[in-house]
Amino acid sequence: KLSDKIQNVFDRLRGKGRLNEKAVEEGLREIRMALLEADVNYKVAKDFIARVKEKSVGEEILKSLTAGQQIVRIVRDELTELLGGETVEIELERNRLNEILLIGLQGCGKTTMAAKMGMKYREDGWRPLLVALDIYRPAAVEQLQKTGAQANVPVFAPESGEKPMAILSRAHEYALENNIDILIADTAGRLTIDDEMMAEVEELTQAIDFDEVLLVVDAMTGQEAVTVAETFNSRIGISGCIMTKLDGDARGGAALSVRSVTGVPIKLIGTGEGLQGVEVFYPERMSGRIIG
Amino acid sequence: TTLHKKIDGAFFDELLDILILGDMGVETSEKLIDQLKRTVKRDKIRDAEEIINLLKAGIQDILKSDIVYTAEIPDKRPYVIMLTGVNGSGKTTTAGKFARRYKDAGLKVMMIAADTFRAAAIEQLEIWAQRADVDIVKQKEGSDPSAVIFDGLQKAVARNYDVVIADTAGRLQNKSHLMKELEKIKRTSLKKVDEDQILSLLVLDATTGQNAVSQALIFNDAVKLDGIVLAKLDGTAKGGIVVTIKDRLGLPVLEAGVGEKIDDLIPFDTEAYVDGLFG
Ligand SMILES: Nc1nc2c(ncn2[C@@H]2O[C@H](COP(=O)(O)OP(=O)(O)OP(=O)(O)O)[C@@H](O)[C@H]2O)c(=O)[nH]1
Ligand SMILES: Nc1nc2c(ncn2[C@@H]2O[C@H](COP(=O)(O)OP(=O)(O)OP(=O)(O)O)[C@@H](O)[C@H]2O)c(=O)[nH]1
Ligand SMILES: [Mg+2]
Ligand SMILES: [Mg+2]
Numbered sequence: 001k002l003s004d005k006i007q008n009v010f011d012r013l014r015g016k017g018r019l020n021e022k023a024v025e026e027g028l029r030e031i032r033m034a035l036l037e038a039d040v041n042y043k044v045a046k047d048f049i050a051r052v053k054e055k056s057v058g059e060e061i062l063k064s065l066t067a068g069q070q071i072v073r074i075v076r077d078e079l080t081e082l083l084g085g086e087t088v089e090i091e092l093e094r095n096r097l098n099e100i101l102l103i104g105l106q107g108c109g110k111t112t113m114a115a116k117m118g119m120k121y122r123e124d125g126w127r128p129l130l131v132a133l134d135i136y137r138p139a140a141v142e143q144l145q146k147t148g149a150q151a152n153v154p155v156f157a158p159e160s161g162e163k164p165m166a167i168l169s170r171a172h173e174y175a176l177e178n179n180i181d182i183l184i185a186d187t188a189g190r191l192t193i194d195d196e197m198m199a200e201v202e203e204l205t206q207a208i209d210f211d212e213v214l215l216v217v218d219a220m221t222g223q224e225a226v227t228v229a230e231t232f233n234s235r236i237g238i239s240g241c242i243m244t245k246l247d248g249d250a251r252g253g254a255a256l257s258v259r260s261v262t263g264v265p266i267k268l269i270g271t272g273e274g275l276q277g278v279e280v281f282y283p284e285r286m287s288g289r290i291i292g
Numbered sequence: 293t294t295l296h297k298k299i300d301g302a303f304f305d306e307l308l309d310i311l312i313l314g315d316m317g318v319e320t321s322e323k324l325i326d327q328l329k330r331t332v333k334r335d336k337i338r339d340a341e342e343i344i345n346l347l348k349a350g351i352q353d354i355l356k357s358d359i360v361y362t363a364e365i366p367d368k369r370p371y372v373i374m375l376t377g378v379n380g381s382g383k384t385t386t387a388g389k390f391a392r393r394y395k396d397a398g399l400k401v402m403m404i405a406a407d408t409f410r411a412a413a414i415e416q417l418e419i420w421a422q423r424a425d426v427d428i429v430k431q432k433e434g435s436d437p438s439a440v441i442f443d444g445l446q447k448a449v450a451r452n453y454d455v456v457i458a459d460t461a462g463r464l465q466n467k468s469h470l471m472k473e474l475e476k477i478k479r480t481s482l483k484k485v486d487e488d489q490i491l492s493l494l495v496l497d498a499t500t501g502q503n504a505v506s507q508a509l510i511f512n513d514a515v516k517l518d519g520i521v522l523a524k525l526d527g528t529a530k531g532g533i534v535v536t537i538k539d540r541l542g543l544p545v546l547e548a549g550v551g552e553k554i555d556d557l558i559p560f561d562t563e564a565y566v567d568g569l570f571g
Pocket of ligand 3: 110111112134140187188189
């Protein structure tokens, strides 16, 4: 555990005499290593450590027998702060049509999350509609239809040959006519360097004024999380992130990278393959997980 | 690039940055840079380009395998390619690609839909079987994956199939009951074919960070892996974690997934890969 590692560093250095800036440097190095092993982006980790150092080199801390523990606490607090400090939830208004778009790289969990959200909102008394905009992946529409059925949420499916723009417009009209109050659109996975696919999402967000454009990110994503989030944010504009597969043992450093670089809050997390596996994001819990 | 810089601490730090940003992790990256520094010092190398080539060679040394993997199917038939990995990594799509490759080579190919759990997983694989124009063995959603494997391999042996491609459900490595299920799938296969007739592959998403090491370790414990398929290498992520995995586990990357279409699977070229790390 990181807190033990830091404590060992300080105990060892204290044994050699009075604690000083060198001890802090070494302790900070341990922390930086832990962050990198947790997949926090390299540059994000460097900036983060610089901030922690500023807060740690006070006389009070260095004289203290619990310097190591104190620094770990500063790190945890700083992490929690960087992850947004407080929980930020998806905000929707009753009695009108709210529209949510899910985007992200291939395989991160969008389709599953659409069904999970649909079920959660239905249970909270909303009238959700899932919209299948992935016309590329084999059996993608069937997958949304099957999970939608399990969630007891209607799924709006494309007509043969229909393009995402047309499907979405038709779904929007349908939703207005049928008293739907939450429309959740699932899109195909795409690479940020696929210009055509990025343009497709741009077009969708230009046609519909979504209440939420959510970037779905796999918790096990490595260093590239920053570039991916930055590209989606600068090109499309995202209002929030969803981090998935947090039931795994990935430390989830990508959360820190995404939040600190784009400033976009993580609003929801995926914690399992089943429909129940969706929870609100708690920054404090995440920082504990990242620091290990 | 760093080609015109003077050879100082900052130069080596910049090279370290490239490795870490490529997901090679701290330990492996530092080991490579320390080794590089020693060589540079010993041989008094001053040219930046030469140093970068040395670093590439160092990475190549780790990646290349003593066993030469060719995409050729060995003589003992049927040859079973078993695809395993965490959720969403690219297994089913990779299965389709393998099917097309061996069908094109004139072989008799079968797919086994052993993901009996996820919604529309069987439908998804069926579409790939149609696209590759190969046979598929499947059962109802919810059936025991080992039973489907057994059924498929039984048919494959009886009807002289050359290649069997078995797709399994995605599973996170910390779910011990799911890893037990995977062990059972492998054990069941060994009732019908010999160990040397099975190519057990871990399909790894190139965007994955350090968690890939834990995936490799635990999946290897469950099914004794022969290698890795590095999928989604057509994206911006470099998948450098495979260097760490090769260094620590000896597990080589055999194939690379470079797109979502049926031909987007290529035998792994370590040299091209290493060049791409610095491209
Ligand atoms: N364990 C776990 N598995 C998840 C979670 N979310 C999704 N999955 C699984 O991850 C895999 C991919 O999920 P999908 O919903 O198909 O992902 P996607 O983003 O829609 O994929 P594409 O449409 O191909 O881009 C499936 O096996 C899901 O069951 C999660 O929170 N935990
Ligand atoms: N760009 C790119 N996308 C890929 C590649 N391989 C797979 N994909 C995409 O990744 C997503 C997930 O692929 P699947 O084949 O369903 O992954 P899986 O491992 O079978 O997923 P589960 O069965 O749910 O665990 C799909 O959108 C695929 O099209 C690749 O090499 N490059
Ligand atoms: Mg999907
Ligand atoms: Mg699959």
